[in-house]
Amino acid sequence: MSYPGGQLTGSAVNHAVHFYGTDNELADSVGRYLADGIRGGDGVVVVATAPHRLAFEARLAREGLDAARERRAGRLLTVDASGLLGGFLAGGRLDHDRFETAASALIGYAAAGGRPVRVYAEMVALLWDAGDIALAIELEDLWNELGARMPFCLLCGYPASGQSGRRGADPVRDVCQLHSAVADQRSFTAELSSVRAARHYVTGLLGAGADEAAACDTAIVATELAANAVLHARSGFTLTVSRSAGVTRIAVRDRTPVAVPDASGPDACGPEIAEPAVTEPAVTEPAVTEPAAAGEGLPFEVMTGHGLSVVAQLASRWAVDPLPDGKVVWAELPVPGLPVAGNPR
């Protein structure tokens, strides 16, 4: 999936923040983040509320992973967020020493045998929700300080509803700056009008001060990925925008698995993606992203394909990641957008 965790380099800790819309979205994203870690041989730590821990475990079960068995094997450590927070929060102050003792013990346990460690934590979200913004930011700082001494990958979850009204306000900016990657996510219905809504959502995240060329490329990529989901996967979709140093990643998850070539009978949804995975910005077999309506007399290459081939040309990297119940098509854009030969900007 498009999770920035584990892919960033250059800092002692990969520290990503994920602003989620619904609990289901959170469970999907974090579930995949945890499953990837477990399958990759990481030690995985979850510091979450009880309902969220249950939701993550259910998501792991869908991935074929038994949380209880992973716990017994020492590959998964689950901790109650309120309980852990209560151990170092007293009198409205964070006890830095106690935090370090508790957190380093968890990470040290997970790192048994020298394996990499992957953490999901939402203690900061509890503080944020309670209105303790300064404490939330202080706790983020403590994670970063710990990360400077112990290598681990950290994902923090914040409900978007808690920050949507404050987008642009200093606390949100502070939180984003404390992370090496920021992710926003929203789900859309399987309607043509969702393509425009998705485009507006993504360009809205860039803000008014965004580089015009980068905003243009971002709008194109969001439009084409969303159109691909609605027109070809014919499903609703979840769009995730992750920002890390120099890169904006736009990922669209739909609910139609990658079409298998030579499957029996014609595929009603059409093979919108010819190659199941593309990781280089090479020109690939283009996908048809619009119904071939009015266009008689036009050259074939103008009537067909183009949607994802345009994405491929704009993106520094892109790929299709198959999932058991759908797929994620994602593309990364450099920030600001790099010039493309032949484009008279």
Next chain:
Amino acid sequence: MSVSGEYRTIPDTGCPYEFAADGPGRWRLSGEVDVAVSEQFAASVAAAASAAGPDGCAISLDELRFIDLSGLRAIAAAATGAGVRVELQGVPAVFWRYWYLAGFSAAVTGVYPAS
């Protein structure tokens, strides 16, 4: 604390773009054109091209905020179908991006974009 259900656009009965006459043989396209409206837009622009005289027609894109491949294809199809010259004025960056990357610049005749 968290929102439930899927994000839905507010039911939008208004058309996100406007394609309006701006004098004899002159048209003005504003707003946003994408797959949701491209069929309707294709019909409008085809009618405009068909009604054009021997000098063709001109479309001002000064107020166009977004157009995708389906919109470009509609304009190209209108020019080709009517066999007339369609001059585009005030072409925005997003149009250029698609126009070159999708290969329209080499493949389409009859449409003349100008900044």
